[in-house]
Amino acid sequence: MLKENYTIELLNLKGFNVIRTAGKVITICLPVKPHICPQCKNETKKIHDYRLQKVKHLPVAHTSYTILIKKRRYKCPYCNKRFYEKNSLLSKYKSISTDLRKSVLYYASKLFNTKQIADICNLSYSTVVRIIDSIIIPKPIVFPDVISIDEFKGNTGGYKFQCVLTDPIKKKIIEVLPNKNSEDIYGHLTNNDIKNRLKVKYVIMDMSNQFRSIMTNCFPNAKVIADKFHVLRLANWAMEHIRKQEQKRFTDTRRRYFKKSRFILLKRRHHLKRNEKIQLSHMLSVSALLKKAYILKELFYMVMDSKNEKQFYKRIYKWLFLVEIYGIDRFLTMAKTVRQWLHPIRKTILTDYTNGYIGLSTLSRTLFIRSIF
Structure with a gap:
């Protein structure tokens, strides 16, 4: 029993029962359990009936093992449909x-060449090529007229930040990129x-020179907003x-009074x-000094309230002066x-496009946290 448990653990055969082992050949089967008929449900x-199938499995300590799985077919008493039981060891029509397939793709992702992968996994060169070729390449993205890009804090793939591309008009996510590497x-x-x-x-973004450089090169006709x-x-x-x-x-x-009342300084005057x-x-x-800073803050908000290009330039140059x-x-x-x-x-004023769909609430919370000390 102990030997069988070690075999199951080492070869990652959880859920299977070991019937017998003979050298490097291990015979396994699944326990009998109710199945749903795919035809009548x-x-x-x-x-x-039963059928033995030979399965090529992961090498352990540079030793390859052959798995013989005793596949079971069930019969539905209601519609007479025969069907194989489901198992996690291999996909349909695969040996x-x-x-082992995941292992091949893992080594391929780490830039091992085909011969090296074949040697490590004890497979033929052509088999490794077929497995790699079976990867489904995602369809190209169909970009809308207006897109937006922003980063967000995540935890996938070992990266602290990911990027998201969205359609701000239809409010749809186009794609999530695994990191923010240029x-x-x-x-x-x-x-x-x-x-x-x-x-x-148009491409909408935060005021990131990194994004600006990337997006102007990737989308030559797009105007940055x-x-x-x-x-x-x-x-x-x-x-x-x-x-x-x-x-x-x-x-x-x-000092405590000013800290507690800081949002009065941040709110628009006409909203007070x-x-x-x-x-x-x-x-x-x-x-x-605080009074001058408040005047500049309010005037800049007025700049962003401009209704047309002429008004924008008039206000922005006054603010800069x-x-x-x-x-x-x-x-x-800031100037x-x-x-x-x-x-x-200026394009923000003229188009009124924003990337608020990406997560304005998240950014607001970030601003709130940074304003406290």
């Missing part, structure tokens, strides 16, 4: 176990026909930085209630980024 345990993303996207990629008119949420987040981050910087000078009581406006006035009167006048380091850094992304930001 009734349950049956009636056995029709090589599923585990070469991998570029290679994956360029596998699609160039005619398909030339049809893309900076996602509105990520653009506005720059102003909020700058505002929060000044608030944290200024409150360090305050007493503990006032009467008592919140009074609080805001009090907070801004304490620090001239005021940033230079005030000379606040954090906003000067540099805005200049680099001026045309993608």
